[in-house]
Amino acid sequence: MQVTTTVEETRKLVKNWKKEGKTIGLVPTMGFLHEGHASLIRRCREENDIVVVSDFVNPTQFGPTEDLEAYPRDFKRDSELCESLGADLIFHPEPKEMYHDPHAYVSIDTLSDTLCGKTRPIHFKGVCTVVSKLFNIVAPDRAYFGQKDAQQLAIIRKMVQDLNFDIQIVGCPIIREEDGLAKSSRNTYLSAEERKAALCLSRAVKTGQEAICKGIKAEEVLSKMRAVIEAEPLAKIDYVSMVDALDMQPVESVEKDVLVAMAVYIGKTRLIDNFSYEV
């Protein structure tokens, strides 16, 4: 496995692989890898000749009051995990390698206005921009994203379609701890007590999955889910919403494929979870 820190050396490796006719899969990550990332890397390993993992805490997708500095990092552990999973390359740039006095950006309207986009107004602009940059640097045939960040996945799919990136986007299921908590690098912020409280998210998901069916009012599903979270004293709801699976706009009842998503503060830690329902 190789490690690169510059765009130039990454491109050089990729170009050589392409010359040899090899297919390339990309798993974009912010590092501090967990089983969720591992599942993406494994899937990528199965479907491509070359597996590239990017490991970069992208500053432009954090708001000024968010946890950029605190975001957990452990490149040594990441790199051992990637090696053990058979990755060929980790691209691990410094912020200054990715951004020199940047002015151009990629963004998306409508899909980024709801859910996490409401609380994190610049987040998806940062995501679209860095993912476009990684796509242009690595030029993968396929790129792998977790369904855990469901709005991000929907946005990336639409961005790829709208901007004609010649890349297949592969969405992979949420990976959970044994007790149901969705795996997240941010789980590391939780105290023991908060860790227990955080189970209200996956419990709410389960409640929602049991309640949802074609034709039901969104509010019937969502109020049951909210009740589960509100029963937990350490939890504070950012949002619990039902949106159209494609355009991320709120729906009043289940008539088409939907995403039911939530963000909940457990103490100071903001966690997300979701499920999709196909009609």
Add this chain to the structure above:
Amino acid sequence: MQVTTTVEETRKLVKNWKKEGKTIGLVPTMGFLHEGHASLIRRCREENDIVVVSDFVNPTQFGPTEDLEAYPRDFKRDSELCESLGADLIFHPEPKEMYHDPHAYVSIDTLSDTLCGKTRPIHFKGVCTVVSKLFNIVAPDRAYFGQKDAQQLAIIRKMVQDLNFDIQIVGCPIIREEDGLAKSSRNTYLSAEERKAALCLSRAVKTGQEAICKGIKAEEVLSKMRAVIEAEPLAKIDYVSMVDALDMQPVESVEKDVLVAMAVYIGKTRLIDNFSYEV
């Protein structure tokens, strides 16, 4: 020479050429080709195995009160010219092939706020988006743009740098009529009387070039240029400005490389011209 109208058939051709190890040059145009475009196509022909010309009047770069409908089109003539210049492919899509309910876009701050960006606030967002799309569809090694659209060229260069497009941007000199008028598809809008009046732009360029030198105040150069245009009764200045050649921000005196650019209405037709000065 082949003609494609869909993204899919264009990609298929390009992929085959790439498999054969051929280099690809792209000349993005809005059609109604003139000698300025021809000079780009010739340069592209010299430097690449394959020459792709895109011929697409991009609706998203026109404001609601601008000349999208009136913009001149003559695909038959364009296609004969491209063939005679040795192009391999014209990509000539319909708007609906390029835009299906679009939400993602590419834009740029700072560089797009001045000069033409002031009068045409959505113009460069449309340009950045369509050029990104064409870059992703054609995946060229090199792309050719005229210095006539100097702000566009500076913006495309910065976009390529910021978003890590692996494409060399080649800027080509302004091509002029014998009497000095910069070639433009919009010259076709001019009446005989306006055609004569339009010479005030190139006269102002000449005046500016004669006046400019390192250390001079911008206002000294610009006021001389404005006087030339104001002497022409059919002309109305949109702007005559001196900006930093890289970030397109106004400068007060010539200390670094600068762009001196103007937009002038001749009757209802808005024409542009410019010159660069390197320190």
